[in-house]
Amino acid sequence: MTHELLAPAGDLERLKVAIHYGADAVYIGGPAFGLRANAxxxxxxxxxxGVRFAHERNKxxxxxxxxxxxxxxxxxxxxxxxxxxxxxIDAIIVSDPAIIEMAQKYTNLExxxxxxxxxxNVPAVKFFKKQGVTRVVLGRxxxxxxIRAILDEVDIEIETFIHGAMCSSYSxxxxxxxFLTARDSNRGGCSQICRWDFDxxxxxxxxxxxxxxxxxxxxxxxxLKYLPDMIDMGITSFxxxxxMRSIYYIATVVSTYRKAIDNYLQNPKTYHYDQTxxxxxxxxxxxxxxxxxxxxxxxxxxxxxxxxxxLSNQDFLGVVLDVKDGIVTLEQRNYFKVGDEVEIFGxxxxxxxxxxxxxxxxxxxxxxxxxHPRQIVQFACPYAIEKLDMMRKRIV
Amino acid sequence: MIIVKKLVxxxxxxxxxxxxxxxxxxxxxxxxxxxxxxxxxxxxxxxxIQHYPNKEFFISVNKNMHQQDLPHLKEVLLQAEQLPVKxxxxxxxxxxxxxxxxxxxxxxxxxxxxLATNYSTCNYWYQxxxxxxxxxxxxxxxxxxxxxxxxxxxxxxxxxGYIPMFTSKRHVVKNYLKYFxxxxxxxxxxxxxxxxxxxxxxxxxxxxxxxxxxxxxxxELDILKQIxxxxxxxxxxxxxxxxxxxxxxxxxxxxxxxxxxLYHRIQQLLPNCDKGFLYKExxxxxx
Numbered sequence: 222m223t224h225e226l227l228a229p230a231g232d233l234e235r236l237k238v239a240i241h242y243g244a245d246a247v248y249i250g251g252p253a254f255g256l257r258a259n260a261x262x263x264x265x266x267x268x269x270x271g272v273r274f275a276h277e278r279n280k281x282x283x284x285x286x287x288x289x290x291x292x293x294x295x296x297x298x299x300x301x302x303x304x305x306x307x308x309x310i311d312a313i314i315v316s317d318p319a320i321i322e323m324a325q326k327y328t329n330l331e332x333x334x335x336x337x338x339x340x341x342n343v344p345a346v347k348f349f350k351k352q353g354v355t356r357v358v359l360g361r362x363x364x365x366x367x368i369r370a371i372l373d374e375v376d377i378e379i380e381t382f383i384h385g386a387m388c389s390s391y392s393x394x395x396x397x398x399x400f401l402t403a404r405d406s407n408r409g410g411c412s413q414i415c416r417w418d419f420d421x422x423x424x425x426x427x428x429x430x431x432x433x434x435x436x437x438x439x440x441x442x443x444x445l446k447y448l449p450d451m452i453d454m455g456i457t458s459f460x461x462x463x464x465m466r467s468i469y470y471i472a473t474v475v476s477t478y479r480k481a482i483d484n485y486l487q488n489p490k491t492y493h494y495d496q497t498x499x500x501x502x503x504x505x506x507x508x509x510x511x512x513x514x515x516x517x518x519x520x521x522x523x524x525x526x527x528x529x530x531x532l533s534n535q536d537f538l539g540v541v542l543d544v545k546d547g548i549v550t551l552e553q554r555n556y557f558k559v560g561d562e563v564e565i566f567g568x569x570x571x572x573x574x575x576x577x578x579x580x581x582x583x584x585x586x587x588x589x590x591x592x593h594p595r596q597i598v599q600f601a602c603p604y605a606i607e608k609l610d611m612m613r614k615r616i617v
Numbered sequence: 618m619i620i621v622k623k624l625v626x627x628x629x630x631x632x633x634x635x636x637x638x639x640x641x642x643x644x645x646x647x648x649x650x651x652x653x654x655x656x657x658x659x660x661x662x663x664x665x666i667q668h669y670p671n672k673e674f675f676i677s678v679n680k681n682m683h684q685q686d687l688p689h690l691k692e693v694l695l696q697a698e699q700l701p702v703k704x705x706x707x708x709x710x711x712x713x714x715x716x717x718x719x720x721x722x723x724x725x726x727x728x729x730x731x732l733a734t735n736y737s738t739c740n741y742w743y744q745x746x747x748x749x750x751x752x753x754x755x756x757x758x759x760x761x762x763x764x765x766x767x768x769x770x771x772x773x774x775x776x777x778g779y780i781p782m783f784t785s786k787r788h789v790v791k792n793y794l795k796y797f798x799x800x801x802x803x804x805x806x807x808x809x810x811x812x813x814x815x816x817x818x819x820x821x822x823x824x825x826x827x828x829x830x831x832x833x834x835x836x837e838l839d840i841l842k843q844i845x846x847x848x849x850x851x852x853x854x855x856x857x858x859x860x861x862x863x864x865x866x867x868x869x870x871x872x873x874x875x876x877x878x879l880y881h882r883i884q885q886l887l888p889n890c891d892k893g894f895l896y897k898e899x900x901x902x903x904x
Contacts, residue, residue, distance in 0.1 A: 289731070289732050289734055290734060290735045290737065290738065291734050291735055291756065291760060292734075292735050292736070292760055292763045292764070294735075295735055295737055316732075317732070317735075317738055318738060318741045318742070319735060319737035319738040319740075319741050321741075322737070322741055323737070338710070339681050339709075340710065341681060341682065341683050341684070341709075342682050342683060342684050342686075342687060342709070342711050343684065343687070343711075344687065344710075344711040344714035344715055344718070345682070345709060345710040345711045345714060347714055348710050348711075348713055348714040348717075349710070360681070362681070362683070362786045364683075366684065367683060367684045370684050389783075389785055389787060389789070390783050390784055390785045391681050391784055391785060391786060393729070393731065393732055394681070394730065394731065394783070394784040394785075395731075395782070395783045395784070395785075396731045396755050396782050396783070397782050397783050397826070399731075399755050399782075399894070399899050400780075400782050400828055400829075401810070401813075403897065403899050403900060404899060404900055405755070405899035405900065407731055407732065407734075408899075410899065410900060415783070417810065418810075419808035419809060419810050419815075420808065420809045420810070421790070421793060421806055421807075421808055421817075422806060422807045422808070422809060422814075423801045423803035423806055423807075424803040424804065424805050424806065424807070425803070426807075427801075429793075429794065429799050429801055429806070430799075431793060431796065431797025431799060432797055433797070435793050435808060437783070437785070437787075437789050439787065514786070519786065519787060519788070520788075520792060520795075521791075521792035521793070521795045521796040522796075523787065523792070524787075524789070524792045524793065524796060526793075526796060526797075
């Protein structure tokens, strides 16, 4: 049995990074009908390019078509599905069953059921299997026991989230955006009202004031610790959330889970949970993360009360553009200087730690500080690093 | 007199006060229904139905079902077979599967709240036994007209009451109170933002947040009737009982000529009434 690591990709660059760093498949939004209407998303040509890149490496591409349809969208959907089929994608991720029916009528696209249906039990999964869905993305509220029951009783691919931000509500059961900002959350307009602060009052109009304001906001999900359990249970696909995240975030999270999965599969008996990997994941996140519902935890420790403060991560220092004769060419992403403790990580080698050596620009001029966005610099490095490796502040 | 069947989601077990002003009731089933402040066991449903032979009864099992809910759900669906229940409101697709597996004869009411926004999906569920679809409150009157024109089944439209905006398994209020060591014995709380107040209920199955205003589509009732809508739903949730009865009486008085006046009479009783999304389109792409 294979265990797929499924990564988000907001654009072609992130798709390539995700695959380069170890994703077995990526999910992307097309030009329409996805739940990230305000993200960049892919054009049809970009989808073709992404599929070509992925398939050349035996990886897969899934496209989200997971909005809740209104009448006006129905007219355009049929053509869109046919266009998608021509790109060679491996599946569409669908929430509205009307799209299942239309895709089956007009295309041979494989269909995955989106988490937006909040599928949490055996009979619901059985139903969708009978309708020709080949994979169900379970609701994020599913516990370990529920996932196990489904896997035991229904022979179908099961996909679960392992990492990233969580809806505070049952997916599909929140229209806060519709009411508070006139943006339709189930058609990709979610304005993340669940992260806003509110004032909480009792029924006598007494203000219930904590040290931080009331919010629905939850901590992020991280199931790194539970990966062996999840692999043993037979979950098909482990999904990382975050189509709007940076290449650094994607590279870090994907490579971390890749290592954990591979380490466990290589030798389950000797596998030990690697705290270093957890530290890397914590560092790249801008919010706390916990296992959430998987271990049935649903208490006050799952909430995130931080007044909307989300730390901007400055760890990412640059991406390696080229390596030739021991000279690294790097594109800067955050300020660094000669002598800083840094590390370079990549999908094909251990993480290397070193102090930033002497630097030059592309004309050979000496530099002490790299402060300009996307500035290109060069330095000598004794390690066998590769193109698309990333340099960050020392974490490990 | 304009006639369209009015279904009431009651907040009292004494339906006598309401029966004269409606055609039927939707009874939420204990432990399987959310967004009802009052729920009923199947024994209570059986008892109530006997007392009101001229009313139509639907039951509601509209929560997201977890594995542990399934034995009770199955039992309720089987018991419903023995009762003169017209239909079963559902959110979770386990209900559709059980209808097939157990060869149940009761009609279903597709009630996935915010997801019932087009006729194709109504028709999809129709082929699996959802004779009725309860439409989303976040669509426009024009969209309702289009759906009605093409839907194979019978449509239900919510016309009065607070609208659920957010449903979570999390105990969002309890968690906040506990985290910051605050105490409150209120059965209901309110959250406020930018001058608006939203009711929030944290109960056994999790938390639901409701709209700040009360939907009141009495003026649109004749249009709904003209286009062929057979059922409208009035939800008593969070409305004081005497005022809700008054609202029902006002709905009974409706004629073509007095609808504006009646809307304003209700508004005098409940100043935070509005027409929801009936004339307000939402956007989803801001660029």
